Amino acid sequence: MSNNLLSNIYYPTDLRKLEEVQLPQVAKELREFIIAIVSVKEGHLGASLGVIELTIALHYVFNTPTDLLIWDVGHQAYGHKILTGRRENFDTNRQLGGISGFPKRTESPYDAFGVGHSSTAISAALGMAIASNLKGDFDKQHIAVIGDASIASGMAFEGLNHAGVTNANLLVILNDNAIGIDPSVGALKNYLTSVKNGKNPRQNNMIKSLNFDYSGPVDGHDIFAVIKELRRLQKIKGPKFLHLITTKGKGLKQAEENQVKYHAPGKFDAKSGEIYLKSEENLPPKYQDVFGLTVLDLAQKNQKILGITPAMPSGSSLKFMMEAMPERAFDVGIAEQHAVTLAAGMATQGMVVFCNIYSTFLQRAYDQIIHDVALQNLAVIFCLDRAGLVGEDGATHHGVFDIAYLRCVPNLIIYAPLNEIDLQNILYTAQLGLQNPIAIRYPRGRGQNAYWRQNNFGKYQPIAIGKSVCLKTGTQIAVLSTGTIGNNVRQALKNLLEPEAIAHYNFAFVKPLDEKELHLIFAQFKSILTIEDGTIVGGFGSGILEFASQNNYLIPITTLGVPDAFIEHGTVTELQQFCKIDVSSLELLFSKIIL
Template identity: 80%
Template structure:
């Protein structure tokens, strides 16, 4: 028991040399390794701890990477990364220049599909399986590991529905731990619970009815039972479904007890599991909490207010309203399309709906946004959390495309508050009756104002404002990123040359003010926390072209590439929109 098995494993080939009876020890070592690194470097903890035995068993039984393994979402793939050649640089996980926190095709041949958003694994694996059949690779295995929260998504059902009428060699493994980031919800979750408790006779099994070879449920932490069943399934052709029962956070007592908090706990003591809290006294609030607490305040005064989120009640802070008004606040699960159209349906009946979705996840409901909301001009209030660069989650999670993909939709109002007070006031203004849908985008993390709970003030739609007077050059910024302009201007030699305007409304633009600006200044600089292709800066260039203005316009924002992981500060620096980079840009004029 004293020998260290993990230190000699650099690939699944090495793993397969270990006697099967030693695998429980390897599982303990792998858990300890994950806990050691994540306790110091931070990251997603509970999901990967819950699938340690499954991870070992999959690479032990199947001939990866020839057999193709897809991890849905990827929160659960840390053990997979460690066993597939990334043990020695796992401490760079989610850091600038390090390995990604999610499976990534360009990183390893064992990462067969990039997964940052949920519920894609079944469709991707089925596509691989059908292609293998067409290529004559009839013995190749294709495995999708899906959580019980993810399998309730519409896309997962679409994949299951198609797979059941094919002869694809596909194995879907349900990692059933009754929790995603927050506890799983919905009728399917209740069904799975009844299956686990033996209340559903096997002839009524809904997975079997979809023409899958169903087995389980079995204990996902009994590595010998898992290996035995995987070996059977490896030699069974056609679509198969294995139901595993696991515990998120397995092996760390606190992570098992508080699975929501230990999904991504930050730094913690690896021995005791206690989270190392940094004092939040005298710190400005998180934007998500400004949203959640303001909505709670408004909902207490207006019974028509509804809150909706797809599976992110804690992350979005809609939890405040869900606790106080459970009949008017809904977690609909990982179902962004449903969330948007559900909101539209409620809006037709006069309800005031705040649909809270992370910016990156609203991309998944783009058709519903256009057809079900904007085309019918329904006044749904979209609250887009995590807009702009979000940091260590990387390219799959940055909310940098929303200005571009929203701006082209008729009837949409788009607003980016510059601070917490403006977020509070636009949430108040939206429920007064805008007669159009509105997207309110705000960043991840904290603002800058301590005393933000001011009396409500109505915001005039489509109005920009002058923040600083200047003589030659006009800086037009959108939202919170504009706070980077202020310290940058404070350090340059000629600050009086620069005027600074906050264009929180990207749509409608304040065209009256823009005419004044274009007639007054020699140069214009635009700044946004979004892609410069098609975003706020593009709208200013379009305005200039339409109206025949010829003065130079420089657009600053996120470059035309997928930005990888790093801290928000590091990624702003990379994109040249941090205060120091802005200072250098301004001094060049």
């Protein structure tokens, strides 16, 4: 692998010393560098490969970090990181103590805005541009790079709508590759396709109608054409819009041909591009597949069932239902607010709606949960994938706040299954005719039972709402857990030589709490310990403390979970160790309690 040019580029000032004709070689080396590292260390691949030429051109033309560059979402920022002082430690990307997989303000002055969720770049860059105008800095450039999936989100439109009536020195660059994680959807995608194909007359350009100086489409892999256009736009004041056409995964054949799989392919052969397949034989199922296959099975028996996901058909496994019955399962694009209220509208008409949204992304639709669903007591079934600590994606993606932000919402049931069988049973129960909305939270990763399909699939059992389960009896201390973190408790108790003193209760229902059982627990035990894989502040443990206070119970209560801090990236095991909710930490704690 040749690194003759890249090895001498530490910062964009080094890049700008090169002749323009040398930049294609830098692009080649940068692609090879990213492929070599990600093939071994894993991470997001296709998005960064698709913007190599754009990344180089931006740092070559603009005076970063004085000129402010904002990447929407940030999956595509690997090349940016390598060119801005992080080449030598890029192999620590997404690892505990290493650099973040996303732009992060505390990591580098070149990361002008922290991202991880989509569609924020235009608003952030506009805010910076307006601030620059107010400070009299009219020459500073503010550049937002956003994909065609992200620009379809409501927030992006809000930013465009405002920018068009300002004199802000803002450049919006549309990285149009017709795909986010899954293929882009919707009417805007169709419009952009018609623009790319030259079928849309310039006078009808919707971006121009918003008072942007529109240019394009431009081949985003022609680095000379991109540089030429950036230099032209650099001299134009006010809001500008550059439409670039790129290919996600550019430069690696397999990544170009299978863009969904190579978004984050895991380990692969850097030369051939072939993914190293992991044997899934005799492994427990992924929770997302338990959801996807179960909902499909239920939908085949219940014609009222509908499915919704905002741009995550593969990640949520709603793809199974979308493939089998496309008229009843909907990918609405990156539009969490719309997804929730769409589900509410469907529910008013008697439909049974499974609305699957990652826990961290449901935060973006909080008003809709309260006003459009819970206030009207519409029985929408929210399925919160990736609840808890998710690992290497870090602080922007951990689903640790959902219990706290949902627990205060009236009418809403909250359920966290202990394992995949519980998940199947609550999905079955929810479609039987609940009178309230329900949020079912489950983690990224695999369940407990490798033979769940052979032994349990389709053998659904209804779950009594609001009931807890005693998993182990004890004499002195009661451990109350919610969700799959309870399996850590079970394993830690199995590892103890004398566990008789400790009882273990599974409170799958965070709301409503099983108050009848709680009265018995508080009357029987000397102390109580709660454990969850969500934030301690406002979480399940807080609910137990509130119950104790309201009923004047005075026994000691210890709450374990995610501390009051944003947890960075690392493996789930490493992050559980940090939060002291892993098996070893619990075993040590229980041993001390017994002594």
